[in-house]
Amino acid sequence: MSDKSKSTSPSVERIVCKVCGKTLTRDQSIKAVIGHRCDSLLAAGFDAVKLAAHYAQVTGAIPEGYVKLSDLDKKVKREKGHVPGLTISKMVKAIGRDRALESALHPIARPVYDVRRHRWVNGWLMTKAGLVAIATGDFSKAPKA
Numbered sequence: 001m002s003d004k005s006k007s008t009s010p011s012v013e014r015i016v017c018k019v020c021g022k023t024l025t026r027d028q029s030i031k032a033v034i035g036h037r038c039d040s041l042l043a044a045g046f047d048a049v050k051l052a053a054h055y056a057q058v059t060g061a062i063p064e065g066y067v068k069l070s071d072l073d074k075k076v077k078r079e080k081g082h083v084p085g086l087t088i089s090k091m092v093k094a095i096g097r098d099r100a101l102e103s104a105l106h107p108i109a110r111p112v113y114d115v116r117r118h119r120w121v122n123g124w125l126m127t128k129a130g131l132v133a134i135a136t137g138d139f140s141k142a143p144k145a
């Protein structure tokens, strides 16, 4: 092995939650090898195997036309003065809250996770009709997801 290869920075070991695979950052979570959210869910009676299966089910390849949730978040913040009733909390409610354990209001609002566990949502939600649906909770005009 050459000196050059020895000098490359060592890869930082990522400690991930044993249930959902999310990278852990808190010391307490790293010690327990489980994230706070998953720990709480297990304490609330969720079964670890079922929880893992649930995460696997909502984690998939990102479909065409999907946008990062962070982009929708920015859009909602920009448009909330123009669309009556539009708020971030309504957006969160529409997509089904944290990790979609509570179901989305409509299939089109259901987020998809990429391998880095970032959430993506259907680009239709960024349209005027989508924002109105988020604001009103009425997704009857949504295209088939």
Ligand SMILES: [Zn+2]
Pocket: 017, 018, 019, 020, 021, 022, 034, 035, 036, 037, 038, 039
């Ligand atoms: Zn977890």
